[in-house]
Amino acid sequence: MEYLYHILVLIEIYFILSVSLNMIVGYTGLISLAHAAFYGVGAYVAALMALKLHSPFLANVICAIILCGLLGALVGIPSLRIREDYFVIATFAFQVITFSIFNNWISFTGGPMGLPGIPQPAILDLRISSNIGFLVLVGIFSVLTLWITRRIIQSPFGRVLKAIREDEVLAQAAGKNVAAYKVMVFVIGAGMAAMAGVMYAYYTSFIDPTSFTVMESIFIISIVIIGGAGSFWGPVVGAVVLITLPELLRFIGLPSSMAANIRQILYGGLLVAFMLWRPRGFLGKYAFQSREVRE
Amino acid sequence: MSDKLLEVHGLKKNFDGVRALADFSCSLRLGEILGLMGPNGAGKTTLFNVVGGFILPEGGNILFKGKNISGVPPHRIANLGISRTFQNLRLIRQISVIDNVLLSFRNQPGERLGNIFLHQRKSLNQEVANHNEALKLLGEAGLEEKAGDPAEELSYGQQKLLSLVCCLAAKTDLLLLDEPVAGIAPEVIERILGIIRTLPSKGKSVILIEHNLDAVMQTCDRVVFMDAGAKISEGTPEEVRNDPRVIEAYIN
Numbered sequence: 001m002e003y004l005y006h007i008l009v010l011i012e013i014y015f016i017l018s019v020s021l022n023m024i025v026g027y028t029g030l031i032s033l034a035h036a037a038f039y040g041v042g043a044y045v046a047a048l049m050a051l052k053l054h055s056p057f058l059a060n061v062i063c064a065i066i067l068c069g070l071l072g073a074l075v076g077i078p079s080l081r082i083r084e085d086y087f088v089i090a091t092f093a094f095q096v097i098t099f100s101i102f103n104n105w106i107s108f109t110g111g112p113m114g115l116p117g118i119p120q121p122a123i124l125d126l127r128i129s130s131n132i133g134f135l136v137l138v139g140i141f142s143v144l145t146l147w148i149t150r151r152i153i154q155s156p157f158g159r160v161l162k163a164i165r166e167d168e169v170l171a172q173a174a175g176k177n178v179a180a181y182k183v184m185v186f187v188i189g190a191g192m193a194a195m196a197g198v199m200y201a202y203y204t205s206f207i208d209p210t211s212f213t214v215m216e217s218i219f220i221i222s223i224v225i226i227g228g229a230g231s232f233w234g235p236v237v238g239a240v241v242l243i244t245l246p247e248l249l250r251f252i253g254l255p256s257s258m259a260a261n262i263r264q265i266l267y268g269g270l271l272v273a274f275m276l277w278r279p280r281g282f283l284g285k286y287a288f289q290s291r292e293v294r295e
Numbered sequence: 296m297s298d299k300l301l302e303v304h305g306l307k308k309n310f311d312g313v314r315a316l317a318d319f320s321c322s323l324r325l326g327e328i329l330g331l332m333g334p335n336g337a338g339k340t341t342l343f344n345v346v347g348g349f350i351l352p353e354g355g356n357i358l359f360k361g362k363n364i365s366g367v368p369p370h371r372i373a374n375l376g377i378s379r380t381f382q383n384l385r386l387i388r389q390i391s392v393i394d395n396v397l398l399s400f401r402n403q404p405g406e407r408l409g410n411i412f413l414h415q416r417k418s419l420n421q422e423v424a425n426h427n428e429a430l431k432l433l434g435e436a437g438l439e440e441k442a443g444d445p446a447e448e449l450s451y452g453q454q455k456l457l458s459l460v461c462c463l464a465a466k467t468d469l470l471l472l473d474e475p476v477a478g479i480a481p482e483v484i485e486r487i488l489g490i491i492r493t494l495p496s497k498g499k500s501v502i503l504i505e506h507n508l509d510a511v512m513q514t515c516d517r518v519v520f521m522d523a524g525a526k527i528s529e530g531t532p533e534e535v536r537n538d539p540r541v542i543e544a545y546i547n
Contacts, residue, residue: 151412156397156405156422163387163398170385173347174465175373175401184408 005131009203011243012135013196015142018223018235019149020192025221026229026284027153028185029165030084033217034075034091037098038068038190040212042197044102047115047207057121057202061141064198065191072190073183080182095214102209114208121202128202138199145192150232152188161185165230222267226274228284237282242267299358300325300469300500301346306355308341308524315341316352317524323469323502326495330515330532331504334544338524339504340382343471347379348372359469374401378462379471382504384454388447392438392457395446396429397422399461429464436460437486452479456487463490470494470501476510488514508536520544 021035045064049055055063079090102109109115120129121137128137152158160181163171168178201207219242227238246263254262274281301323308316315338323329331339344350346357348369356365364372378399387395403425404410405418433439436456441449449457455475462470475491476484484507491514494501505511511518511532518535520528528538535541 148412152408155411155418156403157408157411159390159394159398160406162390166387166389167385169349170381170387171398172349172369173373173379173381173385174399174461175370176406177368177370188408 002131005135007243007247009131009134009138011239012138012142013199013203014220014223014239014243015236016145016192016196016199017220018227018239019142019145020189020196021220022224022227022229022235023149023153023161024185024189025224026231026234027158027161027165028182030080030182030186031088031221032091032186032189033088033214033221034094034098035189035193035220036212036214036216037091037095038072038193039197039200039216039220040098040102040207040209041068041071042194043201043207043212044109044115044197045194046198047118047201048108050118050202051115054119057123061195061198064194068194068197069187069191072187076183076186080186081179092214095217099209099213102212110208112209114206115201116206118201118205118207120205134199134203138203141195141199145195146236148188148192153232157181162230219267222271224281226270226281228281231281231283234281234283241282242270298324300327300360301502302358303342303346304355304358306342306345306357307353308338308345308350309353310341314338314524316345316355319355319521319524319526321519321526321529323500325468326498326500327517328491328495328501328503328515330511330518331502331521332506332511332518332535332541333521333527336523337521339521340473341524342521343379343473343502343504346372346471347377373465373467376468377471378465378467378469380455380458380462380473380475382473382477384451384458386446386454386458386461389445391443392446392449393426393429393433393442395457396432396461396464397425399464400425400429401465401467425464432460432463436490452483455479456483459487459490468499470499472501473504474506475503476505476507484510512536 017035017039021032024030024032042064045067046060049060049063075090075094079087103112105111120127122128128134153161160171160176163174163176164178164181171178200211223238223242224235226242227236228234246266249259249262299322304320306316306319319338319342331342333339341350345352348364348367352365356363359375359377364375387398404414404421410418430439430442433442438453438456438460441453446454446457459472459475472491476487488510491501491503503515515532518530518532519526520535520541522544527544528535528541
């Protein structure tokens with residue numbers, strides 16, 4: 001049972017990550033490779049605050065979200081003004097730099113040794129220690145993320161996002177400040193990724209840089225694309241599939257050294273298969289392809 | 296205040312040595328429909344792009360309602376009161392017809408992030424009002440039955456009609472229409488020209504790029520004829536049609 005709860009908590013964390021990235025990639029059409037970086041910064045901020053300042057859980061969540069939002073603006077404002085290819089490169093660069101900081105600033109982040117012993121979170125006097133407790137806590141935050149995202153994409157604001165994805169020139173001609181919308185979406189997404197990071201840090205009570213690599217960013221994008229970019233429930237389905245599928249491999253009885261490699265092959269294979277035969281993912285209505293193809 | 300809605304003076308623009316605008320000047324009065332004619336490559340669409348802020352001119356200035364708008368970003372110009380259609384028909388194809396119209400309304404409270412969460416009532420009320428108005432506009436254009444369909448499922452003529460409806464929803468004082476009736480069925484042409492002709496009575500002014508001579512003759516108050524980025528002839532449609540310089544430009 002504990003194992004099942006563990007998987008469910010992981011799925012909930014990936015709900016937050018993939019739903020927020022879907023707003024950036026699926027609805028606005030910006031390909032960001034920095035989602036794991038914001039996820040990591042959120043995790044590190046919460047872990048460091050909890051370990052060094054002994055500050056309460058909710059304060060750490062709020063600080064991590066605000067800090068990542070600011071960081072998102074810092075990355076987004078210069079790179080979103082130029083062409084979208086450069087945005088991909090800029091987010092990639094940010095991801096790589098962030099990882100190197102986690103990995104090399106040993107006195108602060110612990111370097112490859114990571115940060116162990118993150119205390120259990122407490123809200124008021126309620127201490128969360130069991131897996132089922134985390135299931136509820138992370139569940140609340142992932143439902144909050146889903147609610148906020150739904151509110152945004154169903155509003156006129158969300159309509160502008162879709163317009164930017166389809167045709168920036170038209171959006172400008174209709175009087176929409178395209179650059180400002182892009183930055184806002186990117187900042188919101190960064191804040192949500194930070195929230196997922198905080199959950200992860202508290203849940204595992206130990207973080208190290210390997211959880212926040214470029215591969216992780218690509219994994220989150222895979223969830224979005226396979227689930228269906230630009231559809232609300234797509235990334236939710238994607239997260240369930242991509243988290244449970246490799247876990248099922250354990251029951252086939254493969255040795256763990258092989259299972260880890262097969263997992264990588266599975267992700268890659270799935271991504272290629274979906275791109276070839278179902279580019280819109282499980283639930284998407286919007287085929288994920290370059291603007292040139294759509295013209 | 297003069298009765299000129301738009302004035303452009305001495306606009307210059309070259310693309311890799313090709314002259315798109317060569318010291319081009321013209322003006323538009325309030326409530327006027329101005330036809331812009333000329334052979335392909337004469338710089339007509341470039342003029343629209345320059346006025347809309349999509350291309351920076353190399354020289355000259357643009358006055359809209361007496362204010363200089365050269366160098367102002369496109370979305371700000373759009374919000375000052377200029378809307379346009381595109382020659383190669385830009386619509387958001389993957390969203391519904393009515394959503395395309397809704398997108399075109401300016402200054403919507405629901406497009407501000409704060410309002411979505413803090414003043415939801417305000418943005419919802421405006422959205423409902425816009426929705427009703429969008430349906431009314433679609434009704435006047437004969438597209439109300441298509442309101443829920445994706446824009447890409449409309450015929451080419453209906454898509455042109457829709458992009459005109461989007462300009463109307465923007466409630467701007469100046470509409471820049473780039474070939475609104477090129478390549479579509481005669482009955483849809485009539486419908487589109489019918490709508491355009493009613494615009495001056497609503498206080499709107501129009502600049503119309505069109506190759507269809509009949510359409511221009513029926514619709515425009517005045518015509519400017521361009522060639523190689525310069526104004527060749529100007530006057531009533533009749534005068535311009537009979538101008539020997541215009542005939543010469545077309546033969547060349």
